[in-house]
Amino acid sequence: MIEQLRNQMYIYLSLLTLLKPTSSKYVSKPRYCSVSYYASNRPICKSEYNDLKYPIHQGAIQMAQQLAKEEGFEIDEKFLPHIGYLFSRDPLFVFKDMCKDMPPTSTCHLDNFQGSIWTTVRLKPPPTLDSSISWRVEFRPCDQNLTAEENVATAVLVQMFAQLVTYEKTKLNFYIPISLVDENISRAVKKDAITSQKFWWRKNIIDTAGYSKDEYIELSLEEWLIGNKDFPGFYHLYSEFIDELISSNPDKAEFYRAFREECFRATEIILQRAQGKRMTTAALIRKFVTEHSAYEKNSVVNEVVMADLQEFLIRSSYTDILLSLIHISEPTRQAEISYAVFCLKKKKL
16 A cells, blocks of 8 residues: 555645646646746756746736836846746735735745745745845755754755856756656655666766757766766766866865865765665654554554654654655655754754
8 A cells, every 4th residue: 555655745736736637727737846947048058958838927927028128127038937937826825914015125925926836946036126135046855854964964965066057167067858857856756766766867967069868867866976887976076176176276275175075974974875875764764663563554653653753753863863865765744845054063962
């Protein structure tokens, strides 16, 4: 029964649209889903990568263009489809106190629409037009973990990847078609996906010439991290990135080398789980439940098992037992994402 219910979350989410496929208002993806398109004006982001159809509210796009014209500024053409996508759904809530007297510099209503769609990556506007806080990109597919070390590993790995993507000198190309991103998400929720599944990645990340259907390769997470004969590995690429920073800033060489070592040390937890040396949270929970004396082997987690499980997980969060990783294994709380800033200091009982 557990095997049959493995993808029940995605079945449930697909029902949230509440519309039949034949409806003119049908939206193929639920509000909880993988990202549907790339919004980038980088030359290496070819239109062919956006190979999925997604809903667009043309009226919202026309209104945005008209308002921009009236205010005397240009609006990024790559941003317009994003506006159309946001307004293709109704918001789930509104700010009662700001329905009439909203400050002219506030972006709360835009953020309201943003906050009604929970995609794996989300563009977040500044809180006000005159704010010192700029636009941000939220990385959202992973849960908050139980230990500080695991949360650090997740945050550091995302930061490392963001540095590679945005570094202008190397201009690495990590783009793959959005349809393959969707395929990766569908594989990531399978049981023990961290070790049993392979995922689509770009093979030639140096190529910026154009789009090719043969540029993609299936790699396990371990292979993506440390490489194989077809792919150099993320750690190798990041090490070269640090070497480039050292060559450009020789007076900071000692700092950059120490920084690289700390990043590799912090993310070692992820590598160990990708290699099957440490269990994910999902695997550990399954093991705890199935081996519990009160579990009746009927896929029902009764109150006795649940109470003991909660105590075990709470206790584990204050010890050196290191639990789940970047959550490339099946999610347990897809809708709840951590935005915390983490530190490397270990907790003590």
